[in-house]
Amino acid sequence: MIEAWTADEMRAAEKPLLDAGVPLMDRAARALARTVLGDIARRRPAAGMPRRRVAGSLGSDGLPGEGRVRPARRAGTRAPARGAAALLLVGAGNNGGDALFAGAHLAREGVRVTAVLVASEVHAAGLAALRAARAEVIERSELRVPAVVARAEAADAVVDGLTGAGSRGALRPPAGGIVRALADVRAAAEAAGTPWPWVVAVDVPSGIGVDDGAVPGPVLPADRTVAFGAYKPGLLLPPAAPLAGSVTVTDVGLGSLQGPQFAGTLRLEDDDVAAVLRAPGPRDHKYTRGVVGVVAGTEKFPGAGVLAAAGAVRAGAGLVRALGPVPVTSQILSRHPEAVTVGGRVQSWVLGPGIPSDGSDAGQDRRVYGALAAVTGVLDAEVTGGVVPAVIDAGAMAMLEHRLPEIAVLTPHAGELATLMSGLGHEVTRADVEAEPVRWARAAHRATGATVLLKGAVTVVVGSGATYAQADAPAWLATAGAGDVLAGILGTLLASRAADVLADHALTSRVAAAAVVVHGRAAALASGGGPVTASDVADAVPRVIARILGGDHA
Numbered sequence: 053m054i055e056a057w058t059a060d061e062m063r064a065a066e067k068p069l070l071d072a073g074v075p076l077m078d079r080a081a082r083a084l085a086r087t088v089l090g091d092i093a094r095r096r097p098a099a100g101m102p103r104r105r106v107a108g109s110l111g112s113d114g115l116p117g118e119g120r121v122r123p124a125r126r127a128g129t130r131a132p133a134r135g136a137a138a139l140l141l142v143g144a145g146n147n148g149g150d151a152l153f154a155g156a157h158l159a160r161e162g163v164r165v166t167a168v169l170v171a172s173e174v175h176a177a178g179l180a181a182l183r184a185a186r187a188e189v190i191e192r193s194e195l196r197v198p199a200v201v202a203r204a205e206a207a208d209a210v211v212d213g214l215t216g217a218g219s220r221g222a223l224r225p226p227a228g229g230i231v232r233a234l235a236d237v238r239a240a241a242e243a244a245g246t247p248w249p250w251v252v253a254v255d256v257p258s259g260i261g262v263d264d265g266a267v268p269g270p271v272l273p274a275d276r277t278v279a280f281g282a283y284k285p286g287l288l289l290p291p292a293a294p295l296a297g298s299v300t301v302t303d304v305g306l307g308s309l310q311g312p313q314f315a316g317t318l319r320l321e322d323d324d325v326a327a328v329l330r331a332p333g334p335r336d337h338k339y340t341r342g343v344v345g346v347v348a349g350t351e352k353f354p355g356a357g358v359l360a361a362a363g364a365v366r367a368g369a370g371l372v373r374a375l376g377p378v379p380v381t382s383q384i385l386s387r388h389p390e391a392v393t394v395g396g397r398v399q400s401w402v403l404g405p406g407i408p409s410d411g412s413d414a415g416q417d418r419r420v421y422g423a424l425a426a427v428t429g430v431l432d433a434e435v436t437g438g439v440v441p442a443v444i445d446a447g448a449m450a451m452l453e454h455r456l457p458e459i460a461v462l463t464p465h466a467g468e469l470a471t472l473m474s475g476l477g478h479e480v481t482r483a484d485v486e487a488e489p490v491r492w493a494r495a496a497h498r499a500t501g502a503t504v505l506l507k508g509a510v511t512v513v514v515g516s517g518a519t520y521a522q523a524d525a526p527a528w529l530a531t532a533g534a535g536d537v538l539a540g541i542l543g544t545l546l547a548s549r550a551a552d553v554l555a556d557h558a559l560t561s562r563v564a565a566a567a568v569v570v571h572g573r574a575a576a577l578a579s580g581g582g583p584v585t586a587s588d589v590a591d592a593v594p595r596v597i598a599r600i601l602g603g604d605h606a
């Protein structure tokens with residue numbers, strides 16, 4: 053489990069150590085310098101050997117290279133970082149201090165270091181250390197944006213030490229102008245397929261919402277973020293999270309302290325998902341494993357019903373009851389003969405995939421309303437067999453008539469959440485939701501009572517407890533029907549843990565986050581780096597569950 057600590061929680065954790073004289077900044081700077089040296093070394097051929105074209109690589113003229121040359125590391129060749137260039141972007145606070153001390157270490161390793169100070173006052177001891185290591189310093193008074201851009205483009209690495217945990221709001225000038233210019237040239241280079249220097253963010257990419265993942269202004273996307281002590285919520289939450297690149301958390305000694313009192317932002321890892329999944333035991337049968345009721349698909353969109361059922365079946369449902377018009381249920385049966393198409397008791401419902409919100413399929417709408425009446429408890433438990441958890445997707449989200457229990461999970465994408473919230477009286481667009489996904493997911497949770505699973509490159513799950521932020525899926529998963537499969541997977545996980553979820557409604561968000569991990573990992577496995585269909589994703593689910601449970605050693 054990855055736990056993110058807010059800026060305040062970090063400061064509270066650091067304070068006793070700093071008061072006791074623990075050299076946190078020195079540890080942070082050393083870890084940062086080691087990481088930058090390693091990244092530079094990996095990206096440069098061994099120094100001392102001429103760069104030669106190698107088979108399969110293209111020379112500057114775009115023609116195939118000569119025969120393969122493997123430059124041996126002859127004795128005496130210099131370390132790859134020696135002679136490399138690093139540009140430090142230095143802010144006024146301790147984040148800048150980390151960069152300055154790290155720059156001094158880099159300079160002593162032979163890296164040509166230039167520090168750009170965006171403030172007239174920066175960390176004095178850090179600056180002294182940098183000057184003592186004979187690095188170049190561009191003072192605040194000498195700042196010229198074009199010159200900084202030119203230095204950055206000529207560097208092997210750019211170290212972003214402008215702001216860290218102390219950042220508030222959009223980057224102010226001159227930092228904001230520098231970062232905007234660098235981000236623009238970096239984006240243009242990437243669009244042209246031109247490599248750009250390696251960007252390492254100190255603790256967080258400067259300018260993100262450290263505690264909420266907002267992107268209020270310009271941010272220089274990082275290839276790597278070296279976070280000190282713990283993740284910050286902004287490194288897990290969208291839209292900021294993808295700007296952090298690969299995150300390396302450096303233990304600077306905080307590990308000995310208790311975690312945050314209330315972990316606000318979490319990311320599940322395999323062990324946590326394994327704890328949610330329930331492998332059957334010798335006394336299990338299909339009813340104890342969980343029966344999933346699926347009301348999905350219409351004559352016009354039968355495929356969504358097939359895919360939702362596929363997700364449920366492949367995730368290990370004891371039994372799937374597929375309810376709907378014959379053109380839908382017959383297709384489900386033809387692909388999943390283990391499903392049944394008659395009603396009966398279920399431990400969870402999957403409602404809505406492929407069902408439009410325009411009332412065009414009265415039969416499916418009636419089934420959804422009936423199931424929702426059971427989920428909300430409006431109908432007497434003796435009649436319905438009791439309240440059960442539910443996945444409420446697509447058109448079913450337009451059929452909410454009562455406040456939902458937290459064991460109901462809404463699964464919108466940004467546009468659907470905007471529509472839902474607009475229907476509840478909030479003026480909000482898809483763009484608003486994409487700019488502040490957690491804010492609107494929390495608003496939807498408060499407005500409906502349901503757990504909200506907001507799908508995206510980083511999928512957030514919000515309930516009464518922690519917020520989960522999962523980023524397990526490859527971009528290839530953005531394909532038709534993927535959400536239908538996720539709904540089915542989630543329906544099965546909820547059915548398998550129905551008793552626990554009913555006993556502790558707050559568990560719902562963790563079960564939902566686990567389903568997102570299974571779904572994303574299945575897409576990654578099925579994709580293998582290329583295009584993937586929703587059906588492929590469903591087919592890969594058993595293998596992913598086996599790997600997560602540790603059973604699949606293939």
Ligand SMILES: NC(=O)C1=CN([C@@H]2O[C@H](COP(=O)(O)OP(=O)(O)OC[C@H]3O[C@@H](n4cnc5c(N)ncnc54)[C@H](OP(=O)(O)O)[C@@H]3O)[C@@H](O)[C@H]2O)[C@H](O)CC1
Nearest residue numbers: 076144145146147215216217218219220222223224255280
């Ligand atoms: N966690 C650890 O173990 C350690 C963390 N360290 C590093 O310390 C920073 C936090 O340092 P702090 O000094 O509290 O704050 P920052 O350096 O992040 O930023 C404060 C300065 O930045 C200015 N600022 C704030 N917001 C903006 C903005 N939007 N635009 C421009 N400038 C901004 C702020 O100016 P004010 O006028 O607002 O005060 C400050 O000058 C943490 O991230 C780690 O990198 C330590 O090294 C110890 C180990």
Ligand SMILES: [K+]
Nearest residue numbers: 212215254258
């Ligand atoms: K930073």
